[in-house]
Amino acid sequence: MARGADFAEVYAERTDFTAVTLEEDKVKSAQNGLSQGVGVRVISGARVGYAYSDDLDEEALLRAARTAAFIAQGKGSDQSFNVSRTPLPTFYRLDQHLSTIDVARKRDLVVRANKAARAYDKRIKQVSATYADSTKRILVANTTGHLAEDTQDMCRISTSVVAEGKGGERRTGSFGGGGRVAFTHFDTFTPEQVAKEAARQAIAGLGAAEAQAGQQTVVLAPGWSGILLHEAVGHGLEADFIRKGTSLFAGKLGEKVASDLVTVIDDGTMANARGSLNVDDEGNPAQFKVLIERGELKGYMFDSLNAKLMNQKSTGSGRRESFKHLPLPRMTNTYLAPGESTPEEILKSVDSGVYCANFGGGQVDITNGNFVFEVSEAYEIKKGKLAKPLKGVTLIGVGPEALKKVSMVGNDPKPDPGMGTCGKDGQSVPVGVGLPTLRIDDMTVGGTKVGGKR
Amino acid sequence: MNYEQLAKKIVQKCLKRGAKQAEAFLQVGRSADVRVRDGEIEDLTQATSKGVGIRVFVKNRQGFVWTSDFDPHALDQLIDRAIAIAEMSAPNPLNGLPTAADLGKIPNVGELFDPRVAELPDDWKIKAAVEMEKVVRAHDSRIKTIDSVGAGESVSDVYLASSAGMHGSYQGTSVYLYASPVATDGTQLQTSYWYDAKRFFEDLDSPENVAKKAAARAVRLLGAKKVKSQKVPVIFDPTMAAGFVGSVAAAASGDAVFKKSTFLASKLNAKIAPVNVSIIDDGVRKRGLATSPFDGEGVPTRRTPIVENGVLKAFLYDAFTARKAKTKTTGNASRGYQSLPHIGFNNLLMEPGTKSPEEIIKEIPNGLYVTAMLGRGANMVTGEYSRGANGLWIENGELKQPVQEITVAGNMNDMLQQLDAIGSDLTFHGSTGAPTIRFKELTVSGE
Numbered sequence: 072m073a074r075g076a077d078f079a080e081v082y083a084e085r086t087d088f089t090a091v092t093l094e095e096d097k098v099k100s101a102q103n104g105l106s107q108g109v110g111v112r113v114i115s116g117a118r119v120g121y122a123y124s125d126d127l128d129e130e131a132l133l134r135a136a137r138t139a140a141f142i143a144q145g146k147g148s149d150q151s152f153n154v155s156r157t158p159l160p161t162f163y164r165l166d167q168h169l170s171t172i173d174v175a176r177k178r179d180l181v182v183r184a185n186k187a188a189r190a191y192d193k194r195i196k197q198v199s200a201t202y203a204d205s206t207k208r209i210l211v212a213n214t215t216g217h218l219a220e221d222t223q224d225m226c227r228i229s230t231s232v233v234a235e236g237k238g239g240e241r242r243t244g245s246f247g248g249g250g251r252v253a254f255t256h257f258d259t260f261t262p263e264q265v266a267k268e269a270a271r272q273a274i275a276g277l278g279a280a281e282a283q284a285g286q287q288t289v290v291l292a293p294g295w296s297g298i299l300l301h302e303a304v305g306h307g308l309e310a311d312f313i314r315k316g317t318s319l320f321a322g323k324l325g326e327k328v329a330s331d332l333v334t335v336i337d338d339g340t341m342a343n344a345r346g347s348l349n350v351d352d353e354g355n356p357a358q359f360k361v362l363i364e365r366g367e368l369k370g371y372m373f374d375s376l377n378a379k380l381m382n383q384k385s386t387g388s389g390r391r392e393s394f395k396h397l398p399l400p401r402m403t404n405t406y407l408a409p410g411e412s413t414p415e416e417i418l419k420s421v422d423s424g425v426y427c428a429n430f431g432g433g434q435v436d437i438t439n440g441n442f443v444f445e446v447s448e449a450y451e452i453k454k455g456k457l458a459k460p461l462k463g464v465t466l467i468g469v470g471p472e473a474l475k476k477v478s479m480v481g482n483d484p485k486p487d488p489g490m491g492t493c494g495k496d497g498q499s500v501p502v503g504v505g506l507p508t509l510r511i512d513d514m515t516v517g518g519t520k521v522g523g524k525r
Numbered sequence: 526m527n528y529e530q531l532a533k534k535i536v537q538k539c540l541k542r543g544a545k546q547a548e549a550f551l552q553v554g555r556s557a558d559v560r561v562r563d564g565e566i567e568d569l570t571q572a573t574s575k576g577v578g579i580r581v582f583v584k585n586r587q588g589f590v591w592t593s594d595f596d597p598h599a600l601d602q603l604i605d606r607a608i609a610i611a612e613m614s615a616p617n618p619l620n621g622l623p624t625a626a627d628l629g630k631i632p633n634v635g636e637l638f639d640p641r642v643a644e645l646p647d648d649w650k651i652k653a654a655v656e657m658e659k660v661v662r663a664h665d666s667r668i669k670t671i672d673s674v675g676a677g678e679s680v681s682d683v684y685l686a687s688s689a690g691m692h693g694s695y696q697g698t699s700v701y702l703y704a705s706p707v708a709t710d711g712t713q714l715q716t717s718y719w720y721d722a723k724r725f726f727e728d729l730d731s732p733e734n735v736a737k738k739a740a741a742r743a744v745r746l747l748g749a750k751k752v753k754s755q756k757v758p759v760i761f762d763p764t765m766a767a768g769f770v771g772s773v774a775a776a777a778s779g780d781a782v783f784k785k786s787t788f789l790a791s792k793l794n795a796k797i798a799p800v801n802v803s804i805i806d807d808g809v810r811k812r813g814l815a816t817s818p819f820d821g822e823g824v825p826t827r828r829t830p831i832v833e834n835g836v837l838k839a840f841l842y843d844a845f846t847a848r849k850a851k852t853k854t855t856g857n858a859s860r861g862y863q864s865l866p867h868i869g870f871n872n873l874l875m876e877p878g879t880k881s882p883e884e885i886i887k888e889i890p891n892g893l894y895v896t897a898m899l900g901r902g903a904n905m906v907t908g909e910y911s912r913g914a915n916g917l918w919i920e921n922g923e924l925k926q927p928v929q930e931i932t933v934a935g936n937m938n939d940m941l942q943q944l945d946a947i948g949s950d951l952t953f954h955g956s957t958g959a960p961t962i963r964f965k966e967l968t969v970s971g972e
Contacts, residue, residue, distance in 0.1 A: 091613065095784070101613035102589040103606055104863055108574075119568035125575060125593040138571045141647070178613045197784050233786050233906055241786070241906050284934070284970035285754040315562075316670040317707045319714050397568060434899045434913070438672070438707055438716035439749065441929050443900040443913035463909040465900065465932050467970070517911045517932025517970040521754050 074140045075147035078114040080213035081132075082352065084394040087170040090203040093181040096189075101174055110394040111135045115143035117380055123394050154218035159356060162340050162347045163251035169224045170206035172254045177202045184230045184262035191270035194277070197233035200266070202226070204249075211354035219354035225251050225345065225501060227490060230266045234273035242279070242462075243447070244272030248488025250345045250503075260488070272429055272448050279462035282449065282518030288424035289466065289514045290417055290452065293485035295430055297504030300335060301405050301493065302435040302442040303470040304328070308362050308370075309388070309400040309495075310377035312437050319440045319470070320368065328368045329474030332410050335363040337372060339387055339403035345489045346403035346503035353389035353398050360386050362405075366474075374400040392498040399495060406505030410480025414508040417479045419455040425464060425516055426450040426457055440470040443517075465517035473511060481508030528553060529694055531595070532686035535579060538604050540688055544581035544611075546622050548687035550821060551577040552862045558677030559647065561654040567673075569647065578862040581607045585616040591863050622689040623824050623844040627854050631693060631818045632825050635811045641726040642698035643680050650676040653702060657736040661706045664740035667747060672705040672716055676732075683817070691823035699814060700729055704739035710747045715927075717742035717897070722955050724812055742896060746915055749929035751971040758892035758945075759933055759967040760885060760919070763952035765895050766959035770804055770875045772903040772910070772937065777831045778868045779842035779857075781905060783850050788908030788938055792837045798941040801878050804832040806841060808856055808871030815872045815956035821860035826871055829855045843868050874958035878947030882961040885946045887922040893969055894919055895933065908937040914969075931971040940964055 088104040108125035109132060120142035122135035181200040188198040204226035212218045229247025236242065246268040248260055291299060304320070312318035320328065329335075339348045339357025348357040353375050361369050373381070374389030377400055389398040418426070426449065433444030446464040450457045486505040493502040532549040539547030553575040560567040578591040581604075588611025590603050653676045662668055678700040686692040703720035719739035721730040761769060773789075781787035789797070808826025810816050819825055822844050830838050842850065843858035843866050859869020886894060899913030911934035917924040935943070948961030 097615040097617055099614060099617075100587045100589050100865055101610045102591070102865070103603075103610055104591040105603075106576075106593055106863075108593065117562070118566045121568060121570040122572065123570075124573045126573070131573075135571075142566050142569055174610060174613050197786055233784070235785075243786075243904070243906050284932075284968050286972055312672075315672065315707075317672045317714070317716065395572065395574070397570065432901050434901075436716065436897070436899060436915075438714045439746070439915070439929055440714075441899060441913060441915065443932065445900060445902075445911070462907070463904075463911050463934060465902075465911040465913065465934070465970075467899075467913045467930055467932050469930055515751070515930060515932070515970055515972075517913070517934050519911075519934045519936070519968045521756050521968055 074143040076113045076115045076140060076143035078214055080112045080211065082110045082394055083210045084108060084207065086205050086207040088205045089170065089174060089177060090201065091178045091181050093185050093200045096185060098178055098181065101178060106393065108394040109135065111139045112397065113139040113143055114376060118142040119376065119397065121397050152214045152216060154212045154216050156218045159349050161349050163224065163343050165224050165253045167253065168206045168222065169204040169226050169254060180228055180257055180262045184228065184266040187263040188230055188232050188266035188270045191267055192274050194234045194236060194274060195232050195270050196235045198230065200230045202228045209352065211352065213354065217354050219350040221349045223251065228257065228262055228265055229490060230269040232269045232273045234277060236277035240277060242273045242276035244269040246272065247490045250343050250489035251347055252343045275448060276460055276462065279460040281520040282461040282464045282516060283520050284518040285516065286513045287516045288421050288510065288512050289516065290421060290424060290426045291506060291509045292428045293481060293483050293506055293508050295487040295504065296427060297406055297487060297506035298430055298433045298444055298491065300407055300506060301402060301502065301504050302433040302444060303468065303473050304335060304363065305402045305405045306435050307437045307440065307470055308372055310371045310373040310381065311400055313371050314377050314381055318437045323368050326368055327366050328471045329363055329366040330477040331366045332480045333363055333366050333474050333477050334408035335405065336361055336408060337402050337405045341404050341503065344404045344486065344503040345491060345501045348403060351387045351389045352391045353385065355385045355387045355389065357387040357403060372400045372402065374398050390500050392500055396498045399498065401495065401500055402493065402502050404503030406486065407507060409482050409484040409507045412479045412481055414481050414483050417481055417508050417510050418452065420479060420510065421452045422454055424452040425461065426452050441467065442470060443467045463519055467515045467517055473514065476512045477509060478512050479510035483507045528684045532684045533692060535577065535600065535604065536686045536688055539579065539581050539607065542604055543608050544583055546582040546688045548580045548622055549577055550860065550862055551684040552681060554679060554681035556677065556679035557647065558675060559650040559654055560673050560675035561651065561658055562671065564655055564658065566651060576862040579604065579607050580865065581611055582621055583608055583611040585618055585620050586611040586614045587620050589865050619845060619848045622687050623822050623854060625690060627824050627844055628689060628691050629825050632809055634809045634816050634818050637695060637697040637724055637816060639698045639725045642678050642700045645678045645700060653732040657702065657704045657732045660733050660736035661704055661740045664737060665708065665744045667708045667710055667744055668706045668740055669709050670707045672707055674704045676702050685823050687823055693819055693823060695818050697724060699724055700726055702729065702732055702735045704736050706740050706743050708743040708747055713747060713749065715743050715746035715749065722814055724814055728812060745917065746927045749915065749927035751930045752918060752928050752969065753972050754970045756966050756968050758889050758963060758965055760892065760894045760961060760963045762894065762896050763950060763959050763961055764954050765898055766875065766962040767954055767957040768898065770873055770959045771957055773804055774806060774831055774870055774873050776905050776937065777840050779840040779850055780846045780868050782840045783846060786906050788905065789837060795837055796835050797837045798832060798835040798944055800835045801947050802832055802835050802944055803830060803876040805830050805874055805876065806857065806870050807874065810872045813872040813956060820856045821858040821866040824854050824856045824858060826856040841868050872956045874951065875960060877949050877951035877960040879949055880946055882948045882950050885948055885961055885963050886919055886924060889919045890921055892919040894924055903937060910935050910937050910940060931969055933967050933969055935967045
């Protein structure tokens with residue numbers, strides 16, 4: 072502040088990591104890691120200076136502060152700032168932090184997953200299983216007098232399998248889940264369930280046919296398919312893209328951007344969800360936000376810098392991967408509100424199309440709105456019923472156009488099992504997604520087969 | 526602090542506390558990055574970082590810990606933790622460090638460190654970024670905003686010590702420029718991304734060139750439309766071709782081969798592509814961004830032809846997977862201090878051909894020229910390839926209508942066989958280089 076900056080902030084973090092991996096019937100490694108450091112951010116007008124270090128001594132911190140303050144070129148004064156703590160609700164209090172749980176219990180989960188996957192079907196030839204957790208402690212203090220601390224535990228188990236069918240055909244399956252949950256979560260969300268689901272997907276894909284390329288009606292299964300929403304609209308509603316005018320949703324507040332059936336919510340306050348936060352990485356409380364209501368664009372997601380530059384308020388969306396990164400406006404748990412159709416009605420309504428049961432990753436270009444997502448388990452729909460499995464299916468669309476083609480929304484809302492990680496500007500943060508069964512008309516399905524009968 | 530000594534000391538301590546074998550992989554670095562907007566600094570980031578990954582083997586069991594805290598007392602505790610945690614993993618006689626024979630002699634890879642980059646003043650980065658923004662905006666009136674424009678550099682040191690007798694270190698620099706402008710015609714927004722990254726300042730493209738390429742690539746996509754689904758010849762520009770080369774190399778991972786989880790598993794010494802296709806992993810390429818004297822386990826790097834004249838010649842290995850497959854490591858153990866060694870690439874390239882990119886386009890009456898892609902796309906196990914694509918439609922040998930919201934799909938086995946033209950324009954984008962390539966026929970999905 073001695074250089075006349077408007078705002079300064081210190082973010083300190085210590086994270087303990089544990090991971091156990093199993094491959095080829097053997098626990099390959101168990102590992103522990105520790106990451107700690109401090110990031111100092113200084114803002115002067117729209118200019119941001121950031122310096123971080125994993126040295127925690129006073130000299131290193133002052134050096135970081137001077138470096139960050141390079142961007143401020145005025146005259147100010149050395150001052151003290153009183154900071155105070157605001158009491159916060161908690162959405163994920165754990166009786167025992169994950170870092171303190173015996174590693175042997177974590178190892179047992181992957182051993183059980185391996186066993187269950189192999190027992191599912193003798194055509195399962197390869198199994199890998201991973202358990203990973205982190206216990207992250209953060210402290211944020213800034214010159215507006217705000218101080219916040221939080222401890223954020225998170226864990227996940229995942230299993231990937233390869234099944235081998237006739238003629239050497241190979242199909243993959245993967246499943247996993249967790250969240251900001253206690254270790255006892257795996258008493259009910261068992262490694263056996265996880266492994267069986269991964270194995271089921273791989274076996275179900277054996278004998279899959281080539282998918283028809285072109286426009287088709289698609290039905291999305293509930294849950295993890297919420298990444299469609301995350302890609303198709305979520306990123307485009309992040310305030311940095313809006314302020315810079317690089318998102319196709321910029322300047323469209325109050326406009327119709329989706330079908331009447333579409334209400335999109337980003338909620339950082341869901342109990343124990345992967346994307347939930349008591350406070351974001353700028354110390355602001357997480358919020359429940361309606362982004363799109365009955366098709367109308369209602370709001371964007373703000374961190375404090377973009378909020379200030381746009382005369383808005385932070386929505387508790389300022390997140391960073393670690394002390395090594397500047398906060399960015401990000402999603403937390405993003406889902407589509409349920410509609411009125413039953414899943415059976417939705418499937419029955421489709422004469423010919425594609426049912427997307429499980430999904431790989433997705434990506435969006437927020438500027439032209441093009442998004443893709445990979446469908447890892449898909450079936451042909453014929454006269455309202457599931458027919459043969461399809462391989463190599465990718466969906467592609469332009470965000471608002473795809474959402475305008477949403478013609479039926481299920482009454483079966485479902486969050487994903489807790490396995491999502493979102494990347495932006497080289498920073499990965501955990502997120503949640505959710506979706507009820509959904510029908511979208513005229514989606515472009517990427518496949519390898521052209522022409523022929525639909 | 527003498528990091529070389531520290532790495533050795535850590536190894537000695539591990540052995541003293543009961544490890545049969547031990548290895549310390551230590552990284553120290555600093556970096557700086559500047560982005561500008563409207564002729565002013567948007568943000569300036571400066572960082573110093575360090576960390577060590579410690580691998581121990583106790584009774585053929587592997588334990589791994591890592592930390593950024595070099596306090597001697599904390600390190601002692603962590604070493605005990607490594608030995609204790611090794612008990613959690615299964616004993617495997619194939620576990621262990623590379624042997625003395627694997628370690629061999631460290632090659633002379635030339636200079637990796639440029640003092641000019643290490644001492645690059647913030648002023649230079651700010652000026653370069655401001656110039657790029659100016660050039661981008663001046664290039665075309667339809668460029669209305671930028672996503673980001675910036676410049677930066679980093680200096681990183683690696684120190685490795687192990688009980689197998691390995692101790693070594695190297696220091697490298699990198700410097701980069703990037704620009705991502707946004708163009709609009711009033712109804713549509715289009716963006717692009719262009720960058721250059723080099724170890725040496727004098728190898729770096731000029732800010733003006735980076736900005737011009739970025740601007741041209743964004744503007745030419747304006748008015749993009751969907752096309753009808755069809756099977757046509759498809760050309761990947763060098764940046765997209767580099768992505769394809771990366772997918773082929775990933776499928777040549779010795780680990781995936783051993784697990785039969787790659788479509789290339791049974792193809793060693795088979796002709797998988799036309800005779801003019803060669804793909805090389807080159808760890809010793811002079812001034813290469815990924816050039817280093819040794820890999821993440823201390824094994825000397827080298828030049829490994831993966832595909833040579835169309836024939837699949839080699840898979841890539843680290844020490845552990847090589848032992849499993851009863852072969853030798855190829856010096857492809859990749860890692861940071863926070864991860865165990867795993868199979869990765871050094872500099873990766875597809876050898877250039879003889880045709881100019883213009884000729885390759887000119888020969889096509891109806892086809893697609895791809896300049897940007899979305900999604901991971903490639904399934905290594907099955908070889909299925911399907912990605913979202915943006916680019917330009919080719920009509921009678923000329924780049925015409927911009928296209929978007931389509932996918933290109935094929936099977937990588939077929940795609941390799943279908944490579945019917947390789948350009949002379951080998952372009953390195955970071956540590957992977959490729960020329961323009963053409964596939965005889967892929968499926969384009971659209972309307």
